[in-house]
Amino acid sequence: MDSSPPPAAIRRLGQNFLIDPNIVRKIVALAELSPADTVLEIGPGRGILTEALCRAAGHVTAIEVDPRLHTFLSERTAQLPNLTLLLGDALTHPIDHLPTGTIVVANLPYYISTPLLFRFLSQGNHFARMVLMLQNEVADRLVAKPRTSDYSVLSVTAQYSAHISKAFKVSPQCFRPRPEVDSAVVLLRAHEPRLRRPEEEQRFASLVRASFAHRRKTLVNSLRNEGYDSKQVEAALTRLHLSPSLRAETLTLEQFLALTRLLARIIHDW
Ligand code: SAM
Numbered sequence: 001m002d003s004s005p006p007p008a009a010i011r012r013l014g015q016n017f018l019i020d021p022n023i024v025r026k027i028v029a030l031a032e033l034s035p036a037d038t039v040l041e042i043g044p045g046r047g048i049l050t051e052a053l054c055r056a057a058g059h060v061t062a063i064e065v066d067p068r069l070h071t072f073l074s075e076r077t078a079q080l081p082n083l084t085l086l087l088g089d090a091l092t093h094p095i096d097h098l099p100t101g102t103i104v105v106a107n108l109p110y111y112i113s114t115p116l117l118f119r120f121l122s123q124g125n126h127f128a129r130m131v132l133m134l135q136n137e138v139a140d141r142l143v144a145k146p147r148t149s150d151y152s153v154l155s156v157t158a159q160y161s162a163h164i165s166k167a168f169k170v171s172p173q174c175f176r177p178r179p180e181v182d183s184a185v186v187l188l189r190a191h192e193p194r195l196r197r198p199e200e201e202q203r204f205a206s207l208v209r210a211s212f213a214h215r216r217k218t219l220v221n222s223l224r225n226e227g228y229d230s231k232q233v234e235a236a237l238t239r240l241h242l243s244p245s246l247r248a249e250t251l252t253l254e255q256f257l258a259l260t261r262l263l264a265r266i267i268h269d270w
Contacts, residue, residue, distance in 0.1 A: 019176050038101070091119060164187070207256065236259055236262045
Protein backbone atom coordinates (compact mmCIF):
# COMPACT_ATOMS: atom_id res chain seq x y z
CA MET A 1 0.00 0.00 0.00
CA ASP A 2 1.11 3.57 -0.75
CA SER A 3 1.85 5.65 2.36
CA SER A 4 1.35 9.20 0.98
CA PRO A 5 -1.07 11.25 3.14
CA PRO A 6 -4.68 11.49 1.93
CA PRO A 7 -5.93 14.75 0.38
CA ALA A 8 -7.67 17.17 2.77
CA ALA A 9 -11.47 16.96 2.96
CA ILE A 10 -13.57 19.29 0.82
CA ARG A 11 -16.82 19.94 2.73
CA ARG A 12 -18.77 21.14 -0.31
CA LEU A 13 -18.33 17.63 -1.78
CA GLY A 14 -19.84 16.06 1.34
CA GLN A 15 -16.47 14.65 2.40
CA ASN A 16 -17.10 13.35 5.91
CA PHE A 17 -14.91 10.27 6.05
CA LEU A 18 -15.80 7.31 8.25
CA ILE A 19 -13.12 6.59 10.82
CA ASP A 20 -14.88 3.96 12.94
CA PRO A 21 -14.09 0.38 11.82
CA ASN A 22 -17.02 -0.93 13.86
CA ILE A 23 -19.49 1.08 11.73
CA VAL A 24 -17.77 -0.22 8.58
CA ARG A 25 -18.26 -3.81 9.86
CA LYS A 26 -21.94 -3.16 10.63
CA ILE A 27 -22.58 -1.69 7.15
CA VAL A 28 -20.90 -4.62 5.39
CA ALA A 29 -22.76 -7.16 7.58
CA LEU A 30 -26.10 -5.47 6.76
CA ALA A 31 -25.38 -5.80 3.02
CA GLU A 32 -25.14 -9.64 3.46
CA LEU A 33 -22.52 -9.93 0.70
CA SER A 34 -21.20 -13.13 -0.82
CA PRO A 35 -18.41 -13.75 -3.36
CA ALA A 36 -21.13 -14.03 -6.04
CA ASP A 37 -22.25 -10.42 -5.50
CA THR A 38 -21.43 -7.27 -7.45
CA VAL A 39 -21.39 -4.04 -5.45
CA LEU A 40 -21.65 -0.43 -6.56
CA GLU A 41 -20.13 2.04 -4.10
CA ILE A 42 -20.83 5.77 -4.49
CA GLY A 43 -18.08 8.07 -3.24
CA PRO A 44 -15.35 5.69 -2.02
CA GLY A 45 -13.37 8.66 -0.61
CA ARG A 46 -10.26 7.39 1.18
CA GLY A 47 -11.40 3.79 0.79
CA ILE A 48 -12.24 2.62 4.33
CA LEU A 49 -15.51 1.03 3.16
CA THR A 50 -14.18 0.07 -0.29
CA GLU A 51 -11.53 -2.25 1.08
CA ALA A 52 -14.00 -4.03 3.36
CA LEU A 53 -16.47 -4.39 0.46
CA CYS A 54 -13.75 -5.88 -1.77
CA ARG A 55 -13.06 -8.53 0.88
CA ALA A 56 -16.75 -9.50 1.15
CA ALA A 57 -18.05 -9.27 -2.44
CA GLY A 58 -17.07 -10.75 -5.80
CA HIS A 59 -16.63 -7.42 -7.55
CA VAL A 60 -16.84 -3.75 -6.51
CA THR A 61 -17.32 -0.78 -8.84
CA ALA A 62 -16.75 2.55 -7.09
CA ILE A 63 -17.54 6.00 -8.55
CA GLU A 64 -15.67 8.98 -7.09
CA VAL A 65 -16.10 12.58 -8.32
CA ASP A 66 -12.96 14.08 -6.74
CA PRO A 67 -9.90 13.50 -8.99
CA ARG A 68 -7.51 13.88 -6.00
CA LEU A 69 -9.25 11.05 -4.13
CA HIS A 70 -9.49 8.98 -7.30
CA THR A 71 -5.68 9.20 -7.75
CA PHE A 72 -5.01 8.57 -4.05
CA LEU A 73 -7.28 5.55 -3.99
CA SER A 74 -6.00 4.12 -7.31
CA GLU A 75 -2.51 3.94 -5.79
CA ARG A 76 -3.72 2.67 -2.42
CA THR A 77 -5.90 -0.09 -3.87
CA ALA A 78 -3.63 -1.20 -6.73
CA GLN A 79 -3.48 -4.69 -5.18
CA LEU A 80 -7.25 -5.17 -5.05
CA PRO A 81 -7.99 -7.26 -8.16
CA ASN A 82 -11.78 -7.10 -7.81
CA LEU A 83 -12.13 -3.28 -7.73
CA THR A 84 -13.04 -1.04 -10.68
CA LEU A 85 -12.48 2.56 -9.69
CA LEU A 86 -14.24 5.15 -11.85
CA LEU A 87 -13.82 8.92 -11.90
CA GLY A 88 -17.22 10.53 -12.41
CA ASP A 89 -20.42 11.99 -11.01
CA ALA A 90 -22.69 9.30 -9.55
CA LEU A 91 -25.74 11.38 -10.54
CA THR A 92 -25.00 10.99 -14.24
CA HIS A 93 -22.34 8.30 -14.73
CA PRO A 94 -23.69 5.37 -16.81
CA ILE A 95 -24.63 2.43 -14.57
CA ASP A 96 -26.61 0.25 -17.01
CA HIS A 97 -23.63 -2.05 -17.58
CA LEU A 98 -23.76 -3.30 -13.97
CA PRO A 99 -25.45 -6.70 -13.67
CA THR A 100 -29.08 -6.94 -12.52
CA GLY A 101 -29.06 -7.66 -8.81
CA THR A 102 -26.11 -5.33 -8.09
CA ILE A 103 -26.06 -4.16 -4.45
CA VAL A 104 -25.47 -0.47 -3.75
CA VAL A 105 -23.48 0.30 -0.59
CA ALA A 106 -22.46 3.86 0.26
CA ASN A 107 -21.76 6.50 2.82
CA LEU A 108 -23.49 9.07 0.64
CA PRO A 109 -22.39 12.68 0.07
CA TYR A 110 -25.28 14.34 1.94
CA TYR A 111 -25.61 17.42 -0.31
CA ILE A 112 -26.99 15.17 -3.08
CA SER A 113 -28.36 12.22 -1.09
CA THR A 114 -31.99 12.78 -2.21
CA PRO A 115 -31.34 13.05 -5.99
CA LEU A 116 -29.00 10.03 -5.73
CA LEU A 117 -31.72 8.07 -3.94
CA PHE A 118 -34.24 8.96 -6.65
CA ARG A 119 -31.78 7.94 -9.36
CA PHE A 120 -31.20 4.49 -7.87
CA LEU A 121 -34.81 3.91 -6.81
CA SER A 122 -36.01 4.69 -10.33
CA GLN A 123 -34.04 1.74 -11.77
CA GLY A 124 -36.78 -0.73 -10.74
CA ASN A 125 -35.18 -3.84 -9.28
CA HIS A 126 -31.93 -3.53 -11.26
CA PHE A 127 -30.41 -2.89 -7.82
CA ALA A 128 -31.53 -5.69 -5.50
CA ARG A 129 -30.85 -3.79 -2.31
CA MET A 130 -29.10 -0.71 -1.04
CA VAL A 131 -27.34 -0.08 2.25
CA LEU A 132 -26.93 3.67 2.62
CA MET A 133 -25.59 6.09 5.21
CA LEU A 134 -27.76 9.22 5.15
CA GLN A 135 -28.68 12.19 7.29
CA ASN A 136 -30.82 10.82 10.14
CA GLU A 137 -33.59 13.25 9.14
CA VAL A 138 -33.69 11.81 5.58
CA ALA A 139 -33.73 8.26 7.01
CA ASP A 140 -36.76 9.23 9.14
CA ARG A 141 -38.56 10.58 6.06
CA LEU A 142 -37.80 7.41 4.11
CA VAL A 143 -39.51 5.16 6.67
CA ALA A 144 -42.27 7.62 7.73
CA LYS A 145 -45.87 6.43 7.97
CA PRO A 146 -49.02 8.42 7.06
CA ARG A 147 -50.27 11.05 9.55
CA THR A 148 -46.76 11.98 10.74
CA SER A 149 -44.83 15.19 10.06
CA ASP A 150 -42.00 13.24 8.34
CA TYR A 151 -44.39 11.68 5.79
CA SER A 152 -43.58 13.34 2.46
CA VAL A 153 -43.07 12.87 -1.29
CA LEU A 154 -39.83 11.04 -0.46
CA SER A 155 -41.63 8.58 1.89
CA VAL A 156 -44.34 7.66 -0.64
CA THR A 157 -42.13 7.42 -3.73
CA ALA A 158 -39.35 5.52 -1.95
CA GLN A 159 -41.80 3.09 -0.28
CA TYR A 160 -43.37 2.50 -3.71
CA SER A 161 -40.00 1.22 -4.96
CA ALA A 162 -38.58 -0.54 -1.92
CA HIS A 163 -39.18 -2.02 1.49
CA ILE A 164 -37.16 0.26 3.77
CA SER A 165 -35.86 -0.17 7.30
CA LYS A 166 -33.74 2.09 9.44
CA ALA A 167 -30.96 -0.15 10.77
CA PHE A 168 -28.97 2.04 13.18
CA LYS A 169 -28.01 5.64 14.00
CA VAL A 170 -24.42 6.88 13.69
CA SER A 171 -22.96 9.70 15.78
CA PRO A 172 -21.00 12.60 14.17
CA GLN A 173 -17.97 11.37 16.16
CA CYS A 174 -17.59 8.41 13.78
CA PHE A 175 -16.49 10.78 10.95
CA ARG A 176 -13.66 13.20 10.18
CA PRO A 177 -14.44 15.98 9.71
CA ARG A 178 -17.58 15.61 11.81
CA PRO A 179 -20.85 16.35 10.00
CA GLU A 180 -23.21 18.87 11.59
CA VAL A 181 -26.08 16.38 11.62
CA ASP A 182 -26.74 12.90 13.01
CA SER A 183 -26.56 10.06 10.51
CA ALA A 184 -28.31 6.72 10.08
CA VAL A 185 -27.87 3.61 7.96
CA VAL A 186 -30.90 2.35 6.06
CA LEU A 187 -31.55 -0.88 4.18
CA LEU A 188 -33.73 -0.68 1.05
CA ARG A 189 -34.91 -3.88 -0.65
CA ALA A 190 -36.33 -3.32 -4.14
CA HIS A 191 -39.97 -4.34 -4.80
CA GLU A 192 -41.43 -5.66 -8.02
CA PRO A 193 -42.89 -2.52 -9.67
CA ARG A 194 -46.66 -2.38 -9.03
CA LEU A 195 -47.47 -0.03 -11.89
CA ARG A 196 -46.64 -1.87 -15.08
CA ARG A 197 -46.15 0.95 -17.58
CA PRO A 198 -43.64 3.84 -17.34
CA GLU A 199 -46.40 6.40 -18.09
CA GLU A 200 -48.40 5.09 -15.09
CA GLU A 201 -45.33 5.48 -12.87
CA GLN A 202 -44.91 9.00 -14.24
CA ARG A 203 -48.57 9.81 -13.42
CA PHE A 204 -48.12 8.40 -9.90
CA ALA A 205 -44.94 10.44 -9.27
CA SER A 206 -46.60 13.66 -10.54
CA LEU A 207 -49.73 13.05 -8.45
CA VAL A 208 -47.72 12.47 -5.25
CA ARG A 209 -45.59 15.59 -5.86
CA ALA A 210 -48.68 17.73 -6.56
CA SER A 211 -50.52 16.32 -3.52
CA PHE A 212 -47.76 17.40 -1.12
CA ALA A 213 -47.00 20.70 -2.91
CA HIS A 214 -49.25 22.65 -0.50
CA ARG A 215 -49.10 20.64 2.72
CA ARG A 216 -51.53 22.76 4.71
CA LYS A 217 -54.24 22.65 2.06
CA THR A 218 -56.70 19.85 1.50
CA LEU A 219 -55.68 17.31 -1.12
CA VAL A 220 -58.34 18.65 -3.52
CA ASN A 221 -57.05 22.25 -3.18
CA SER A 222 -53.40 21.25 -3.42
CA LEU A 223 -54.08 19.29 -6.61
CA ARG A 224 -56.20 22.12 -8.06
CA ASN A 225 -53.31 24.56 -7.49
CA GLU A 226 -51.09 22.16 -9.42
CA GLY A 227 -53.43 22.07 -12.44
CA TYR A 228 -55.74 19.12 -11.68
CA ASP A 229 -59.52 19.51 -12.21
CA SER A 230 -61.06 19.57 -8.71
CA LYS A 231 -64.34 18.01 -9.93
CA GLN A 232 -62.43 15.02 -11.29
CA VAL A 233 -60.37 14.71 -8.09
CA GLU A 234 -63.53 14.89 -5.94
CA ALA A 235 -65.22 12.24 -8.11
CA ALA A 236 -62.20 9.93 -7.70
CA LEU A 237 -62.05 10.46 -3.92
CA THR A 238 -65.79 9.74 -3.57
CA ARG A 239 -65.42 6.49 -5.49
CA LEU A 240 -62.55 5.51 -3.18
CA HIS A 241 -64.72 6.36 -0.12
CA LEU A 242 -62.28 9.11 0.87
CA SER A 243 -63.38 12.50 2.22
CA PRO A 244 -62.67 15.49 -0.06
CA SER A 245 -61.51 17.42 3.02
CA LEU A 246 -58.55 15.18 3.82
CA ARG A 247 -54.90 16.19 3.38
CA ALA A 248 -52.16 14.40 1.43
CA GLU A 249 -50.36 13.28 4.59
CA THR A 250 -53.29 10.99 5.53
CA LEU A 251 -53.19 8.90 2.33
CA THR A 252 -51.42 5.54 2.38
CA LEU A 253 -49.26 4.36 -0.52
CA GLU A 254 -52.10 2.01 -1.57
CA GLN A 255 -54.54 4.94 -1.65
CA PHE A 256 -52.15 7.04 -3.79
CA LEU A 257 -51.85 4.09 -6.20
CA ALA A 258 -55.64 3.65 -6.35
CA LEU A 259 -56.12 7.41 -6.88
CA THR A 260 -53.56 7.40 -9.74
CA ARG A 261 -55.38 4.57 -11.54
CA LEU A 262 -58.88 5.95 -10.99
CA LEU A 263 -58.01 9.55 -11.96
CA ALA A 264 -56.46 8.30 -15.21
CA ARG A 265 -59.75 6.49 -16.04
CA ILE A 266 -61.92 9.48 -15.04
CA ILE A 267 -59.81 11.97 -17.05
CA HIS A 268 -59.98 9.61 -20.06
CA ASP A 269 -63.82 9.27 -19.92
CA TRP A 270 -64.65 12.85 -18.86
N1 SAM B 1 -16.90 6.23 1.46
C1 SAM B 1 -16.04 7.15 2.16
C2 SAM B 1 -16.14 6.94 3.63
O1 SAM B 1 -17.12 6.30 4.07
O2 SAM B 1 -15.28 7.44 4.38
C3 SAM B 1 -16.36 8.61 1.79
C4 SAM B 1 -17.78 9.04 2.09
S1 SAM B 1 -18.01 10.78 1.97
C5 SAM B 1 -19.43 10.98 3.00
C6 SAM B 1 -18.76 11.02 0.37
C7 SAM B 1 -17.85 10.76 -0.81
O3 SAM B 1 -18.61 10.99 -2.02
C8 SAM B 1 -16.63 11.66 -0.92
O4 SAM B 1 -15.52 10.89 -1.25
C9 SAM B 1 -16.97 12.62 -2.07
O5 SAM B 1 -15.84 13.11 -2.77
C10 SAM B 1 -17.82 11.72 -2.94
N2 SAM B 1 -18.74 12.44 -3.84
C11 SAM B 1 -19.31 13.66 -3.67
N3 SAM B 1 -20.11 13.95 -4.71
C12 SAM B 1 -20.07 12.88 -5.55
C13 SAM B 1 -20.68 12.60 -6.79
N4 SAM B 1 -21.51 13.47 -7.38
N5 SAM B 1 -20.39 11.42 -7.40
C14 SAM B 1 -19.54 10.52 -6.81
N6 SAM B 1 -18.94 10.75 -5.63
C15 SAM B 1 -19.20 11.91 -4.99
